[in-house]
Amino acid sequence: DIVMTQSPDSLAVSLGERATIKCKSSQSVLSSSQNKNYLTWYQQKPGQPPKLLIYWASTRGSGVPDRFSGSGSGTDFTLTISSLQAEDVAVYYCQQHFSNPRTFGQGTKLEI
Amino acid sequence: QEQLVESGGGLVKPGGSLRLSCAASGMPFRDYYMTWIRQAPGKGLEWVSHISDGSTASYYADSVKGRFTISRDDAKKSLHLQMNRLKVEDTAVYYCVRWRPFGMDVWGQGATVTVSS
Numbered sequence: 001d002i003v004m005t006q007s008p009d010s011l012a013v014s015l016g017e018r019a020t021i022k023c024k025s026s027q028s029v030l031s032s033s034q035n036k037n038y039l040t041w042y043q044q045k046p047g048q049p050p051k052l053l054i055y056w057a058s059t060r061g062s063g064v065p066d067r068f069s070g071s072g073s074g075t076d077f078t079l080t081i082s083s084l085q086a087e088d089v090a091v092y093y094c095q096q097h098f099s100n101p102r103t104f105g106q107g108t109k110l111e112i
Numbered sequence: 113q114e115q116l117v118e119s120g121g122g123l124v125k126p127g128g129s130l131r132l133s134c135a136a137s138g139m140p141f142r143d144y145y146m147t148w149i150r151q152a153p154g155k156g157l158e159w160v161s162h163i164s165d166g167s168t169a170s171y172y173a174d175s176v177k178g179r180f181t182i183s184r185d186d187a188k189k190s191l192h193l194q195m196n197r198l199k200v201e202d203t204a205v206y207y208c209v210r211w212r213p214f215g216m217d218v219w220g221q222g223a224t225v226t227v228s229s
Contacts, residue, residue: 040215042157049207049219050157056214093157097215100171102147104157 002026002096006105013112019081021108023094028074031098038097041070041079044107045090053092054079086112114138114218116208121223128198132223134191134208139218142166142186145211148193150204151222158204161193162211176202198227 003026013019029038037057042050052061054070057077067082081088089112094105120132132148147162161182163170170182181194191208203226210218 042216044157049222050216051219052215052217059214061215061217095157095215097213101173102159102162104159107156 004105010109021079023077029096029098042093116220118220118223132193136189141189147211149207152204
């Protein structure tokens with residue numbers, strides 16, 4: 001199984017400041033044939049199901065504000081929120097779609 | 113709009129059975145892989161099972177293999193998870209989720225399963 005490890009486990013950032021969350025996979029999730037990283041980021045607010053934020057490591061999902069961005073390739077990935085808003089308080093998960101089982105990171109709790 | 117609604121959750125004793133259902137609307141259900149994801153209280157997300165379009169393939173996490181069975185009825189636009197020999201550690205919110213090659217883009221609100229004596 002591919003192990004996904006996020007850092008940090010929790011993070012406190014001031015409003016308007018930048019938030020950065022890391023995700024590392026135990027093996028590469030880059031498909032050489034398709035040149036795509038099978039890495040997705042989700043946001044889960046309290047009491048709600050997760051929401052897809054970023055896919056293919058760097059493509060924003062439908063309706064996702066442009067302050068959210070994803071980067072990285074192979075085994076190391078980053079989710080960045082450029083200017084934190086109050087509504088961004090949530091737990092963020094990365095997930096690999098490269099192979100079964102489609103494992104998740106343990107989650108990063110983002111607070112203000 | 114595209115929607116998934118789970119039902120069938122509840123309280124069951126260890127060793128018991130429960131069947132979760134998920135009703136899809138607003139989407140061509142038969143065209144998509146579907147998955148079940150669960151989240152234990154205060155914990156992270158766990159991939160449980162998925163089924164391909166046409167029911168030609170399915171996958172189970174090791175933690176549920178041999179006890180859970182995923183199925184779908186495309187005519188009724190529904191997804192099911194038959195859970196047998198339930199354990200306390202199966203206690204979780206179970207989400208029905210549409211799976212695309214790039215990720216999981218439509219989530220239900222979840223059904224709560226509690227396994228306790």
